[in-house]
Amino acid sequence: MNTTPHDATLTTADGRSALRMERRLPHPPEKVWAALTDPAALRAWFPAEVTVELTPGGAMTFRFPGAGADESGLTGTVTDVEEPRLFAFTWDTDHLSWTVTPDGEGSLLTLVHTFGDRPGAASFASGWHLCVDALARLLGGVPAVPARERGALHESYIGRFGLDRGTVESAEPAGPGGSDLLVRFERQLVRPAETVWAVLSAGIEPVAGLPVPVGFTAGTAPEGPVTEVRAPRSLTYTVAPHSAVTWELREGTGHGARLVLTQTGPAGWDTDAALAAWRTRIEELAVALVNS
Missing domain, CATH: 3.30.530.20 (START domain)
Structure with a gap:
């Protein structure tokens, strides 16, 4: 083909x-x-x-x-x-x-x-x-x-088509001082949510209160405690007092799950670094899914 x-x-x-x-x-x-x-x-x-x-x-x-x-x-x-x-x-x-x-x-x-x-x-x-x-x-x-x-x-x-790029938006609702920012990626994947979750967790199921499995992290968002998990659809963990990461695996086009990933941060946060880190991490995930 x-x-x-x-x-x-x-x-x-x-x-x-x-x-x-x-x-x-x-x-x-x-x-x-x-x-x-x-x-x-x-x-x-x-x-x-x-x-x-x-x-x-x-x-x-x-x-x-x-x-x-x-x-x-x-x-x-x-x-x-x-x-x-x-x-x-x-x-x-x-x-x-x-x-x-x-x-x-x-x-x-x-x-x-x-x-x-x-x-x-x-x-x-x-x-x-x-x-x-x-x-x-x-x-x-x-x-x-x-x-x-x-x-x-x-x-x-x-x-x-440039569909691997993220955006920077104002977080809603706003955090302390009304100036929180949000990095957001939405990307159609080629495998169902169960397969995506298995690749991300690599056999270590996330548990609220424990450190998040490394597969859910990126360079600027290291391991932090899981605050909410609903396998295989969503996971949120904290990176710092004013930063959190959420993975969502929604219904997509029929090719697989639709990934929506967000990270919040305070004013002055280096969103360019976060965009680059998450773009790399999601690309790694996409390659792993094609090869799965």
Whole structure:
């Protein structure tokens, strides 16, 4: 499997993100159009089974593999149909636009996926990467089942889109003097919470009142006493009288748990050092999870 990202960009404005991906295909637009819009062809490469009324305003349904007979799946609405150039639709709260333009003897396929969950962008990009690879195989007359991905492709998009970076915010509620700061990271991981917790704890289960296992620490946040733990979902420990670290493993995009890590500190705290230390620690965790 090719783990080099396709020609992809991510932009964000007004709380919505747009993932744009391009793929050149050695097939005429009419052939690509049929693979994009025929439910029988979609079934071979798209991540869900699709029914569609191929007209603006037409209804769409998306049923995922393994869904029970009583599960209705997600719904959408066709927003644009311009054969053989443009097919666009909503998918729950997201919007997808597929554009096919002539490119020599072949076609240029462009996907723009607009969504609200920016930290999930690497999941969406790696998922579409594999789907478009499967589409290309289908058009070439070879088996089109999307490949399984262990996480390396996902992590390549994390780096490409800068999703490994943290932020500095005002802590709410504010600490003494009203000037506490908060370093925050939110990162989609590629393994479930139970696996992430096992890697972090390394066999030493955190206990309230005892020093936190070293896997939960970083260079600027050494071992301190655990104040709250709810395995395998959250842990808080204190670093100093006015500093605490919290790990949360929330529901994510389906690729794995969503990590939200925060550290609070007083005014004048070296947040740059904390950002660098936690970025390194989370990257180490991400690598360990891909290799797990």
